[in-house]
Amino acid sequence: MTDINQTNKYIIRVSLLCHPEDLLFPLIRALIQKYKGQTTNQTFEDLTLTASTIKIRIANRIVKVILVQPIGRGFFKKRFGHHFRSSGAIIAFSKDNNDSFEASRAYYQRFKDINTADVPIAFVGIQESPDDLVTNEAIQLEVGTSEFYYFIQHNDFEVLGKILLSLGTKIFTPA
Numbered sequence: 001m002t003d004i005n006q007t008n009k010y011i012i013r014v015s016l017l018c019h020p021e022d023l024l025f026p027l028i029r030a031l032i033q034k035y036k037g038q039t040t041n042q043t044f045e046d047l048t049l050t051a052s053t054i055k056i057r058i059a060n061r062i063v064k065v066i067l068v069q070p071i072g073r074g075f076f077k078k079r080f081g082h083h084f085r086s087s088g089a090i091i092a093f094s095k096d097n098n099d100s101f102e103a104s105r106a107y108y109q110r111f112k113d114i115n116t117a118d119v120p121i122a123f124v125g126i127q128e129s130p131d132d133l134v135t136n137e138a139i140q141l142e143v144g145t146s147e148f149y150y151f152i153q154h155n156d157f158e159v160l161g162k163i164l165l166s167l168g169t170k171i172f173t174p175a
Contacts, residue, residue: 014167015066015089019103023092031056058161088120088167095125122163
Protein backbone atom coordinates (compact mmCIF):
# COMPACT_ATOMS: atom_id res chain seq x y z
CA MET A 1 0.00 0.00 0.00
CA THR A 2 1.39 3.39 -0.92
CA ASP A 3 1.86 6.02 1.73
CA ILE A 4 -1.31 7.94 2.39
CA ASN A 5 0.41 11.24 1.57
CA GLN A 6 1.92 10.06 -1.74
CA THR A 7 -1.02 10.66 -4.03
CA ASN A 8 -3.93 13.04 -4.28
CA LYS A 9 -5.45 11.15 -7.19
CA TYR A 10 -8.13 9.42 -5.18
CA ILE A 11 -8.72 11.97 -2.45
CA ILE A 12 -12.32 12.65 -1.61
CA ARG A 13 -13.38 15.17 1.03
CA VAL A 14 -16.18 14.68 3.50
CA SER A 15 -17.08 17.14 6.25
CA LEU A 16 -17.99 15.75 9.66
CA LEU A 17 -19.95 17.55 12.33
CA CYS A 18 -21.06 15.96 15.59
CA HIS A 19 -23.52 16.80 18.31
CA PRO A 20 -22.78 16.42 21.12
CA GLU A 21 -19.13 17.13 20.35
CA ASP A 22 -17.94 14.36 22.67
CA LEU A 23 -19.18 11.91 20.03
CA LEU A 24 -16.49 13.15 17.67
CA PHE A 25 -13.33 11.95 19.37
CA PRO A 26 -14.36 8.29 19.78
CA LEU A 27 -15.50 8.29 16.14
CA ILE A 28 -12.28 9.80 14.84
CA ARG A 29 -10.06 7.68 17.06
CA ALA A 30 -11.79 4.51 15.89
CA LEU A 31 -11.64 5.52 12.21
CA ILE A 32 -7.93 6.28 12.50
CA GLN A 33 -7.26 2.95 14.19
CA LYS A 34 -9.44 0.91 11.85
CA TYR A 35 -8.20 2.48 8.63
CA LYS A 36 -4.67 3.31 9.82
CA GLY A 37 -5.27 6.96 9.20
CA GLN A 38 -3.28 10.08 9.90
CA THR A 39 -4.18 13.44 11.35
CA THR A 40 -2.88 16.82 10.27
CA ASN A 41 -1.60 17.24 13.82
CA GLN A 42 1.46 15.67 15.42
CA THR A 43 -0.52 13.41 17.74
CA PHE A 44 -4.13 12.49 18.21
CA GLU A 45 -4.17 14.41 21.48
CA ASP A 46 -3.40 17.62 19.54
CA LEU A 47 -6.49 17.16 17.42
CA THR A 48 -8.81 20.12 17.85
CA LEU A 49 -12.24 20.78 16.49
CA THR A 50 -11.28 24.12 15.03
CA ALA A 51 -8.88 23.34 12.20
CA SER A 52 -8.17 19.67 11.74
CA THR A 53 -8.54 16.99 9.14
CA ILE A 54 -7.78 13.31 9.12
CA LYS A 55 -6.88 11.14 6.16
CA ILE A 56 -7.95 7.53 6.02
CA ARG A 57 -7.76 4.96 3.25
CA ILE A 58 -10.92 3.01 2.52
CA ALA A 59 -11.02 0.60 -0.42
CA ASN A 60 -8.12 2.28 -2.24
CA ARG A 61 -9.63 5.73 -1.86
CA ILE A 62 -8.11 8.36 0.36
CA VAL A 63 -10.85 10.04 2.36
CA LYS A 64 -10.02 13.40 3.84
CA VAL A 65 -12.40 13.99 6.74
CA ILE A 66 -12.76 17.65 7.65
CA LEU A 67 -13.75 18.19 11.26
CA VAL A 68 -16.20 21.01 11.69
CA GLN A 69 -17.09 22.92 14.82
CA PRO A 70 -20.40 24.80 14.65
CA ILE A 71 -19.31 28.10 16.18
CA GLY A 72 -20.95 30.68 13.98
CA ARG A 73 -22.33 31.14 10.51
CA GLY A 74 -19.16 32.56 8.96
CA PHE A 75 -17.02 29.71 10.18
CA PHE A 76 -19.69 27.21 9.24
CA LYS A 77 -19.89 28.64 5.73
CA LYS A 78 -16.12 28.65 5.29
CA ARG A 79 -15.78 25.04 6.39
CA PHE A 80 -18.63 23.68 4.30
CA GLY A 81 -18.36 26.13 1.44
CA HIS A 82 -16.05 26.58 -1.51
CA HIS A 83 -12.94 26.73 0.66
CA PHE A 84 -12.88 22.95 1.11
CA ARG A 85 -15.20 21.82 -1.68
CA SER A 86 -16.49 18.86 0.29
CA SER A 87 -18.18 16.20 -1.77
CA GLY A 88 -20.44 15.26 1.12
CA ALA A 89 -21.17 15.87 4.76
CA ILE A 90 -21.97 13.76 7.78
CA ILE A 91 -23.94 15.26 10.62
CA ALA A 92 -23.66 12.74 13.45
CA PHE A 93 -25.84 12.76 16.53
CA SER A 94 -26.59 10.57 19.51
CA LYS A 95 -29.63 8.42 18.82
CA ASP A 96 -30.16 8.14 22.58
CA ASN A 97 -30.48 11.91 23.04
CA ASN A 98 -33.41 13.81 21.53
CA ASP A 99 -31.71 17.19 22.05
CA SER A 100 -28.82 15.88 19.97
CA PHE A 101 -31.13 15.10 17.05
CA GLU A 102 -32.81 18.51 17.28
CA ALA A 103 -29.41 20.22 17.26
CA SER A 104 -28.33 18.20 14.23
CA ARG A 105 -31.48 19.31 12.40
CA ALA A 106 -30.60 22.93 13.24
CA TYR A 107 -27.11 22.37 11.79
CA TYR A 108 -28.74 20.95 8.69
CA GLN A 109 -30.86 24.08 8.24
CA ARG A 110 -27.71 26.21 8.39
CA PHE A 111 -25.97 23.88 5.98
CA LYS A 112 -28.90 23.85 3.55
CA ASP A 113 -28.70 27.63 3.17
CA ILE A 114 -25.14 27.46 1.86
CA ASN A 115 -25.26 24.08 0.10
CA THR A 116 -25.19 25.58 -3.39
CA ALA A 117 -23.43 22.55 -4.83
CA ASP A 118 -26.18 20.28 -3.44
CA VAL A 119 -23.69 17.87 -1.90
CA PRO A 120 -25.21 14.82 -0.23
CA ILE A 121 -25.68 14.94 3.52
CA ALA A 122 -26.00 11.93 5.81
CA PHE A 123 -27.54 12.22 9.24
CA VAL A 124 -25.91 9.44 11.23
CA GLY A 125 -27.56 8.48 14.50
CA ILE A 126 -24.96 6.84 16.71
CA GLN A 127 -26.64 4.37 19.02
CA GLU A 128 -24.60 4.26 22.21
CA SER A 129 -26.76 1.84 24.19
CA PRO A 130 -25.96 -1.64 22.83
CA ASP A 131 -29.17 -3.19 24.21
CA ASP A 132 -31.48 -1.89 21.50
CA LEU A 133 -31.32 -3.26 18.01
CA VAL A 134 -31.06 -0.90 15.09
CA THR A 135 -31.34 -1.61 11.41
CA ASN A 136 -28.57 -0.55 9.07
CA GLU A 137 -30.96 0.78 6.48
CA ALA A 138 -30.90 4.22 4.97
CA ILE A 139 -34.18 6.06 5.32
CA GLN A 140 -34.64 8.92 2.93
CA LEU A 141 -35.73 12.10 4.64
CA GLU A 142 -38.59 14.20 3.40
CA VAL A 143 -36.27 17.17 2.91
CA GLY A 144 -34.93 16.19 -0.49
CA THR A 145 -33.09 13.72 -2.64
CA SER A 146 -29.60 14.26 -1.28
CA GLU A 147 -30.19 13.84 2.45
CA PHE A 148 -30.07 10.50 4.19
CA TYR A 149 -30.92 9.34 7.67
CA TYR A 150 -28.90 6.45 8.97
CA PHE A 151 -28.62 4.56 12.26
CA ILE A 152 -25.49 2.65 13.20
CA GLN A 153 -24.35 0.86 16.33
CA HIS A 154 -21.82 2.83 18.35
CA ASN A 155 -19.01 0.51 17.24
CA ASP A 156 -20.05 -0.18 13.64
CA PHE A 157 -17.22 1.65 11.90
CA GLU A 158 -17.38 -0.58 8.83
CA VAL A 159 -20.71 0.99 8.00
CA LEU A 160 -19.41 4.46 8.83
CA GLY A 161 -16.55 3.88 6.37
CA LYS A 162 -19.07 2.90 3.69
CA ILE A 163 -21.05 6.06 4.36
CA LEU A 164 -17.90 8.16 4.03
CA LEU A 165 -17.05 6.50 0.72
CA SER A 166 -20.60 6.82 -0.57
CA LEU A 167 -20.74 10.51 0.22
CA GLY A 168 -17.36 11.09 -1.33
CA THR A 169 -18.38 9.49 -4.59
CA LYS A 170 -21.88 11.03 -4.50
CA ILE A 171 -23.39 7.56 -4.73
CA PHE A 172 -25.18 6.49 -1.58
CA THR A 173 -25.06 2.70 -1.40
CA PRO A 174 -24.67 1.83 2.27
CA ALA A 175 -25.39 -1.89 2.27
